[in-house]
Amino acid sequence: VKASLARMDETEADVQAFITRNDEAALAKAKDLDEAGIPADQLLAGIPLAVKDNILTKGLRTTAASKILENFMPVYDATVIEKLNAAGFINVGKTNLDEFAMGSSTETSYFGTTHNPWDLSRVPGGSSGGSAAAVAAGDVLGAFGTDTGGSIRMPASFNGIVGMKPTYGRVSRWGVIAFGSSFDQVGWLTQNVKDNAILMTAISGQDDHDMTSSHRPVPDFVAGLDEANVKGLRIGVPKEYMSDAIDADVREVIQAGLDHLVSLGATVDEVSLPHTKYGVPAYYILASSEASSNLQRFDGIRYGFRADDVKNLEDVYVKTRSEGFGDEVKRRIMLGTFSLSAGFYDAYFNKAAKIRRLIAEDFEKVFADHDVIIGATGTSTAFKIGENIDDPTKMYYNDVLTVTANLAGVPAMSVPAGFSKVNGMPVGMQLIGKKYDEATLYKTAYVFE
């Protein structure tokens, strides 16, 4: 824990991965463990890890990187934090994100932008950019985040680390600040595949507080990893994932990774996920609709910030929300309420919901005779800070390869596959699996360890 905090002292001035550090409590917990001895049954005893600041931590400020929650102090822990506490982890701090996890670059945070440790002029990706940068900077071995449309995988790709978004329902969402409830999943970022599998084993499983969490038994994702091989593994590579829309330097690294898998006995076929091109519009309509409903609770009465100088109740709502939310959050609320409004529901929300079903069917068809789908995670390597922030449509289209897994609820991970020949930045390979088959993703990813 001391080494982790010392590393944060070295890197934070440049990287700015954390919103709130937890030094004192982390050191106290480490000291208690030292004195009591490390319990043999605790998978993460004494391991310093970081937590995205949209996951509730009792008594430790949780902001969702928004002014509206700037001083919000949770009175309970998210279920995932309870599980991690039971496993003995030590939380060294709360990491930066795009406000309410809405973004792909961590630039929409009220607390300022996080910088990519590989090149400080570039974004770390988003929205779990603080968690990814903390891992890539060597502050921690692992960090938790959330993935609604790519927010674990995109930052993993941009920072050269491993990121897992599990199957929808694998991990409890209780105590996670809701964005798009039918998409949101907690995920985690680590420096290697084995650590990633350890965190998955610790955090997964049914929770009475979250009716969408699954009763499926949780396998030990670490067991057997060392003996695993990819002989006979049937890989589908969607042609949409290797198109001109993906930068050539990215495709080159992915192709080399596929060649490596073939050399180890896997087979690769070209397949098609024909509705991929509708993924971005469908996702942004549906996720924004859910967000517009979820964010109603921030009204200036129940939580956090309340505007001054108000005349009546209506004025409390209007002024608090006008001053408390940033531009991107307001854009999503407007897009969401518009799509849900009586006059436009059929044209937008309903149509997007139908596309969601078609995208899920695209995956089912490919998985009928393939074990895993592989392509790039991002369309590019980490872009420059400021490059896309004034063009929301361009920013949204960066997510073309990640949102479909959330629309379909299937597990997906990003694993470092190499570096761009153009700018030397890391490139992530995306592995997408059948529902509840994260084990195959780990087995495949372990080849690149």
Ligand code: GLN
């Ligand atoms: N970039 C996507 C968005 O802005 C995904 C965010 C996320 O996964 N939380 O909605």
